[in-house]
Amino acid sequence: MKLSGGFSSDPDLRRIGIHPDFWYPVALSANLKKGRTLPVVFAGDPIVVVRTESGSVFALEDRCAHRQLPLHLGVVKGDQLQCNYHGWCYSSTGRLARIPYLADGGKMPEAARCVRSYPCREAFGLLFIFPGNPDLADKTEFPSIPEWSSPEYRTMYFERTLKCHYTFMHENLMDMNHQFLHRSLMGGIQPVMLNYRTGPNWTEAQYKFEGGKQHVGADFLVMGGKSDQSAIERDYELMTIRTNYPHQELTVLRAHSDVPAIRLWASYVPLDADQRTNRSFGILMVRRPKTPLILSLAWPVIRYFAQSVFEQDRLAVEAEQRAWDEQGEDWNAEVSPVLLELRKVLSRCGVPLDTEPSAAASNDRPPSMLRGDASRGQSSG
Ligand code: FES
Ligand SMILES: [Fe+2]
Incomplete structure (x- = not known):
């Protein structure tokens, strides 16, 4: 009841x-x-x-x-x-x-x-x-990850199965207001949203972080070393998170730099027909510092830190899915403006999973994609 x-x-x-x-x-x-x-x-x-x-x-x-x-x-x-x-x-x-x-x-x-x-x-x-x-397939844009082939970056992969709908993953990463969940790893770091933008198939948020007493996370965020590019005015680290449907990216710029110190490319691929589980893939690219040994020494620590953050996020997103399963519908009481925009993008760009007329999405899809939707609906069961 x-x-x-x-x-x-x-x-x-x-x-x-x-x-x-x-x-x-x-x-x-x-x-x-x-x-x-x-x-x-x-x-x-x-x-x-x-x-x-x-x-x-x-x-x-x-x-x-x-x-x-x-x-x-x-x-x-x-x-x-x-x-x-x-x-x-x-x-x-x-x-x-x-x-x-x-x-x-x-x-x-x-x-x-x-x-x-x-x-x-x-x-x-x-x-x-x-x-x-x-x-x-040939007409559809393939993901672009320029840092991946750059010798300036070192790359780490993540691959995990999570028992949740892929949209929980997009919301989780876009939502920097949940740093409380990571307080054991990140201390008192507080994200401050600077702005957000949205388009037909994308949403982007920019955050800056104001540190607490512990700076474990922030230290990783500046691991890319001092940039040799021309300095810019910004005197704080800038994090940009963007869902570019259907994938997601996170970029960290150091203060006074416009060269990414960290890039994360992520994709969440539904496994079951009901799409209540997903395989999450992540490519983390960290800019090499001038002293390569620093990154080599830090690499296992970065991996441990990233995996620990991920496991805390798993706790949350899988609990959200269990709540949806029990309640039978989305009781999400979201208040963040950027998450509300993200939810619209994810809804608009996706396809209905069931045949209920109320589940109409895809209003703006080109006719060719709508035809693909229909055939998909019949074959995905
Ligand atoms: S089932 Fe594959 S060859 Fe017979
Ligand atoms: Fe998180």
């Missing part, structure tokens, strides 16, 4: 599915060796990512067209994937290339001769797939 009402949003943000017509990371490149397969999942759809003997990658539906055996159990043969059961061989496009025990390939309808293939790319040490309309 409800004892108190919530501020339910319309539509309920946790019933908004992530839009499939974007590039999403599904695994770390390092986890897929040559000649091996890797099972991944996107919003309930099982997918196998394959690295051929020559090192290229492709992604297929993880079910054999014959008797539905997961293809990730199969064998990579040259540029093909051979099912582990009867040995049917698939090319990188998902077309059946060979049935080893039938000279003529057998008689079957054309549609049964292939499995779905997903556009697949490797970049920034991650494997990406395009789960939506494949015709849109």
Whole structure:
């Protein structure tokens, strides 16, 4: 029985599915060796990512067209994937290339001769797939992370499964007002929001931090070393957090510098069809100081600090999801203006997870994307 009402949003943000017509990371490149397969999942759809003997990658539906055996159990043969059961061989496009025990390939309808293939790319040490309309893959902007290839930065990866809707992750990072949660790690640091901006598919907030007695977090934030770029007037560290749908970025500029000391690129990829769990990927890039040894010594401490912060955030976002599960709807009583704007962006850019008419989102989507939405709605269960 409800004892108190919530501020339910319309539509309920946790019933908004992530839009499939974007590039999403599904695994770390390092986890897929040559000649091996890797099972991944996107919003309930099982997918196998394959690295051929020559090192290229492709992604297929993880079910054999014959008797539905997961293809990730199969064998990579040259540029093909051979099912582990009867040995049917698939090319990188998902077309059946060979049935080893039938000279003529057998008689079957054309549609049964292939499995779905997903556009697949490797970049920034991650494997990406395009789960939506494949015709849109080449026309859709691929994530840009210029610091990743710069020798000026050292890179650290994070990959975690969280039991919560991906939108909780966006809200959590954008919301610097929850530093109280991290008080054991960050002491009395207080974020002050300077401004926020929003657009059709993005929201951005800028914060400066005013220190308390402990400066553990702030010390990490200035780890990038003194910038050799022309100094600018700002005499405080500036943190910018931006959701650029569907991904998220955090940038820290030191005082008097316009060169990022820290960059974080993050993406939260739904795992189950209800999208109540996600695989979170993060690339943390820290600018190398003039004395490289400082960063080498600090690296394990930075990792420990980042992981500890992340686990505190996990406590919060997974509890939020459990509350949603128990209450059956979003009782979120958000008051932060930037979070309210972010929620609108996430709602507007996503797709309805259910067929209830009230869950209409996507008002501003181009017709081609709406067509992709419809087909997605039928196939994602
Ligand atoms: S189930 Fe894959 S070849 Fe038979
Ligand atoms: Fe946090």
